[in-house]
Amino acid sequence: MDDWEKLYRTHMGELFQFLLYMTGNREEAKDLTQDTFIKVHEKYSQYRNDSSVRTWIFAIARNLAMDRLRKRQSTSRLHEKLVNNVTLHAEGPEGPDVRFSMNEQNRELYAAIQSLKVKNRCVVILRGIQEYSVKETADILGWTQNRVNVMYHRSLKQLQKLLSERRVNYEVDAG
Amino acid sequence: MKWTQDDETCNQRLKQLPKFELASYETDQMIERIQSEIRKRKTINKRRRFIFTLSGAASFVAIACLVIFFWQSNYGTFPFNTRNQPTSDPSGRITDNKSNQTNSNTDHDILNASIIKPQGVMSFHMNDAHNGWALTTQSILRTNNGGSSWGDVTPKNVHIPTDSYTSMRMTSLDAKVAWFALPEPQQGKVTVYSTTNGGKQWHESTVQSSFGNDSSPSPTTLYFTDAKHGWMVLSVGVAMGSEPVELYNTSDGGITWNRILQQSMDTGSQSNGLPVNGDKTGLAFIDPMNGWITGISHISGTWLYQTHDGGKTWNSESLKLLPPYNNSEEYADTNQPFFFSEKEGILPVVFHDQGQPTVFYHTNDSGASWIPSKPLVSHSGNSFTWSFVDSKYGFATDQDMMYVTTNGGDSWSSFAPANMKLKNVSNIQFVTTKTGWAIQDQQIISTSDGGHNWSK
Numbered sequence: 001m002d003d004w005e006k007l008y009r010t011h012m013g014e015l016f017q018f019l020l021y022m023t024g025n026r027e028e029a030k031d032l033t034q035d036t037f038i039k040v041h042e043k044y045s046q047y048r049n050d051s052s053v054r055t056w057i058f059a060i061a062r063n064l065a066m067d068r069l070r071k072r073q074s075t076s077r078l079h080e081k082l083v084n085n086v087t088l089h090a091e092g093p094e095g096p097d098v099r100f101s102m103n104e105q106n107r108e109l110y111a112a113i114q115s116l117k118v119k120n121r122c123v124v125i126l127r128g129i130q131e132y133s134v135k136e137t138a139d140i141l142g143w144t145q146n147r148v149n150v151m152y153h154r155s156l157k158q159l160q161k162l163l164s165e166r167r168v169n170y171e172v173d174a175g
Numbered sequence: 176m177k178w179t180q181d182d183e184t185c186n187q188r189l190k191q192l193p194k195f196e197l198a199s200y201e202t203d204q205m206i207e208r209i210q211s212e213i214r215k216r217k218t219i220n221k222r223r224r225f226i227f228t229l230s231g232a233a234s235f236v237a238i239a240c241l242v243i244f245f246w247q248s249n250y251g252t253f254p255f256n257t258r259n260q261p262t263s264d265p266s267g268r269i270t271d272n273k274s275n276q277t278n279s280n281t282d283h284d285i286l287n288a289s290i291i292k293p294q295g296v297m298s299f300h301m302n303d304a305h306n307g308w309a310l311t312t313q314s315i316l317r318t319n320n321g322g323s324s325w326g327d328v329t330p331k332n333v334h335i336p337t338d339s340y341t342s343m344r345m346t347s348l349d350a351k352v353a354w355f356a357l358p359e360p361q362q363g364k365v366t367v368y369s370t371t372n373g374g375k376q377w378h379e380s381t382v383q384s385s386f387g388n389d390s391s392p393s394p395t396t397l398y399f400t401d402a403k404h405g406w407m408v409l410s411v412g413v414a415m416g417s418e419p420v421e422l423y424n425t426s427d428g429g430i431t432w433n434r435i436l437q438q439s440m441d442t443g444s445q446s447n448g449l450p451v452n453g454d455k456t457g458l459a460f461i462d463p464m465n466g467w468i469t470g471i472s473h474i475s476g477t478w479l480y481q482t483h484d485g486g487k488t489w490n491s492e493s494l495k496l497l498p499p500y501n502n503s504e505e506y507a508d509t510n511q512p513f514f515f516s517e518k519e520g521i522l523p524v525v526f527h528d529q530g531q532p533t534v535f536y537h538t539n540d541s542g543a544s545w546i547p548s549k550p551l552v553s554h555s556g557n558s559f560t561w562s563f564v565d566s567k568y569g570f571a572t573d574q575d576m577m578y579v580t581t582n583g584g585d586s587w588s589s590f591a592p593a594n595m596k597l598k599n600v601s602n603i604q605f606v607t608t609k610t611g612w613a614i615q616d617q618q619i620i621s622t623s624d625g626g627h628n629w630s631k
Contacts, residue, residue, distance in 0.1 A: 008206050013197055020195050030197075030205060037209045038216075059417075067391060070360060102193065109188055128189030142417060142452070147506060150527055153178065156185045163185075 008037055011054060014130065015061055021125045022065045024114065032068060036061040058140045066118065112162040120155040127152045290316065290325045292631065295617050298345060298602060304610050306350035309619065310343055315355060317374050322612060322621055328374025336360070344397040344407075352402050354429050356394040363387050365394050365409060369429035371402070382423055382432045386411050392421065396458040396511070403428050404463045406486060408455060411438070417452040418470075422486050426463070435486050448489040453478045457511025460486075461520070461541055467492070469509035469522070477507045477524060481542065494536060497547055500526045517541055519566045521583070526550070531558045531573070535584035537566060548584035560613075562605045570605050570626060572597050572613075577626040594628045595620075 012033060019036075020029035039060050047056055102110060113124055126137045127148065137152075138145045197205070293309060293316055301307035301322070309316040309325060313335055316325040329335075335343065335357065347353035354369045363384045368377040384392040392409040399405035405428070409421045422436035438451050453470040460466030464485050472478035476496070480489040500507065507526045514520035522536040522545055532550035553559060553573035563569035571578040571587070574597050578587040600620070605611035612621045613629075620629045 004210075005206060008209065009202065012202055012205065016197050017195055026195070030201070034205055034209050034212070038212050041209075041213050042216075070391065105188075106192055109192065124189065128186060129192050129194075131190055144506075153182065156182045160181055160185055 004041065007040075007053070011057055012037075015057065017130055018058065018125055019061060019065055021113070021129055022062070022121065023068065024110075028068065032061065032064050035064050039064070052139055055140055055142050059142070062118075062122065108163065108166060109159070112159050112166065115162055116155060116158060120151065120158060123148060123151045124155045124159070128156075290327065291323075293325050293619060296614050296619055297343065297617070299604070299612065299614065299619060300345065300347050301604055301606055301612060302347060302349045304606050307612075308345060308347045308353050310345045310355065312617075315345070315374065317350075319350060321610070322619055328370075330368055330377035330379070333357070333368070342393040344394045346397045346399055348399060348402060354397055354399065354405065356397050356407060358391065358393050360391040363392065365392055365407070367397075367407065367429050367432065371428070378430060380429060380432060382407070382409070384409060384411055384421060385434065385437055395420070395455060398458050398460060400460050400462060404460070405429060406458055406460060406466070407432065408458050408468070410455070417450075418454045419451045420455055424486055447487060449480055456508060459512045459514065461514050461517050465541065467512055467522075467542065469511055471508045472506045477509050479509045479522075494522075494524065494545055495547060497534070500528070500532065500534070500550070513563065515563075515566050521563055521566065523561060525558065530554065530556060533559050533561070533571070535569070537583055549586065551578060551584060551587055560601050560603050562603045562611065564605050564608055568608055570603060570611065572600055572603055572626075574598055574600050579625065590627065592627060592629055
């Protein structure tokens with residue numbers, strides 16, 4: 001096993017999980033994971049050791065994910081509708097498969113996560129779902145630990161607000 | 176903010192979401208694909224380099240012969256000065272490459288063919304009580320009657336893509352002179368349109384990012400100090416906790432743009448004193464040499480950089496922090512400063528604490544010193560949008576109450592508007608102590624009594 005393969009195997013799992021929750025689609029997350037490592041390979045000469053390799057890899061992955069989400073947004077507004085109305089359309093043929101394996105409550109939470117701004121979404125995925133420590137999350141995001149704590153706390157508040165709004169909307173629609 | 180039982184419940188729900196993992200055969204397949212793709216690219220690159228070198232040399236000889244033949248047949252001598260030819264050199268200088276686009280609209284037409292209630296408004300800027308510009312999801316609009324009606328002055332043949340309108344930027348000096356920047360995703364470029372006759376004619380310039388054709392540079396700030404001198408910040412990728420940018424300037428009103436600063440997307444390198452770390456929120460200049468870039472700090476303190484050479488080099492500038500925000504663990508967002516003259520200006524800073532405490536730093540000496548106001552704190556917890564008529568008289572709203580100051584932000588009085596809620600209000604702008612506008616749900620609303628009553 002060469003050094004490159006070691007690097008892939010060390011970070012592939014965590015990167016895939018992160019990208020899966022960013023994009024909501026297993027195949028897309030696999031594609032992006034591969035694209036990330038190809039880019040890491042191409043750009044390695046530009047890596048300057050002023051952040052950890054992991055931080056650098058995640059930064060590239062996040063950029064690629066953002067590009068992909070922008071492209072997806074421009075070609076199809078369907079995903080947005082799915083995210084905003086997840087309980088009605090989650091089984092649709094183009095629906096992100098990540099939700100097929102979730103119960104109703106988790107789908108609602110997942111939809112709320114997708115409504116967060118990207119920075120908030122990142123910290124929720126890493127700290128909340130992937131359960132990295134504050135230090136690990138700070139290392140990956142290139143933030144201070146204090147910022148991770150504050151952003152995570154704020155994101156939880158936003159999630160609660162989004163979930164309660166969805167509940168109110170649902171009750172209004174149902175009523 | 177306290178950690179509550181609800182926070183803990185939400186935290187636990189997140190932890191219970193499924194952990195999706197790759198099967199070992201999937202990992203092996205992916206590694207095989209990565210290695211295969213890298214091998215393929217290496218081979219292609221080798222071939223490309225060879226073909227490029229060969230065809231480049233042949234093309235150069237052929238073109239040189241043709242050009243010399245053409246000029247000698249027509250003019251007898253070969254011109255050595257090619258300054259006026261359309262060109263893009265390695266420093267990013269992009270010259271006039273498209274002819275002017277003419278709209279047949281006149282001011283009279285604008286009034287007659289008017290839009291009464293524009294929809295999908297993303298931003299607007301009023302130059303005075305009558306004249307202003309607005310950017311919607313589909314068009315560029317202009318008013319000459321205080322927003323009672325708007326005319327469509329979008330350059331002919333310009334189609335705003337649905338995924339671009341959130342990244343468009345517009346700025347104007349008066350009823351005649353304006354610019355807007357339109358990103359072209361996945362094409363690595365931004366097109367800047369400029370007009371000096373109220374949108375009747377637009378000049379088009381293309382700015383090509385150094386990151387190549389498949390990148391998506393996004394203009395985050397377009398700023399002009401006068402009809403000639405302007406700057407544009409292009410965000411060339413959002414990294415975690417950092418935002419690499421390219422900075423361009425123009426000294427001919429947007430006809431040509433020069434790249435004066437360039438940062439790398441994948442490394443944490445510094446370029447000309449401006450760090451990649453920190454999300455850039457704005458840029459402002461008081462003259463062609465002196466300006467500031469503001470941003471969100473990811474370490475303690477505030478993020479503010481100043482230039483004295485037109486944007487080529489930058490130095491960190493620290494702001495005096497008053498208790499309780501002088502805690503070393505606190506951090507803050509500095510926002511785009513605005514100036515009322517070359518000497519007088521205001522720099523808003525939002526601290527990350529309950530109530531979005533916002534401090535307005537004042538300068539009376541062209542930014543040599545900044546004096547903080549007392550913080551404005553929101554009871555609703557929402558962030559503020561603000562507008563100052565002059566260095567003393569200002570307005571703010573937190574989407575719940577209106578706030579007014581007559582002493583530069585040291586004290587504020589608040590009131591609830593009489594006839595409507597301010598939910599989703601953004602971009603407030605006042606040109607007098609009575610007359611103002613704002614965006615609510617992508618529509619422009621206005622007031623003529625200092626924010627007590629608003630109408631759509």
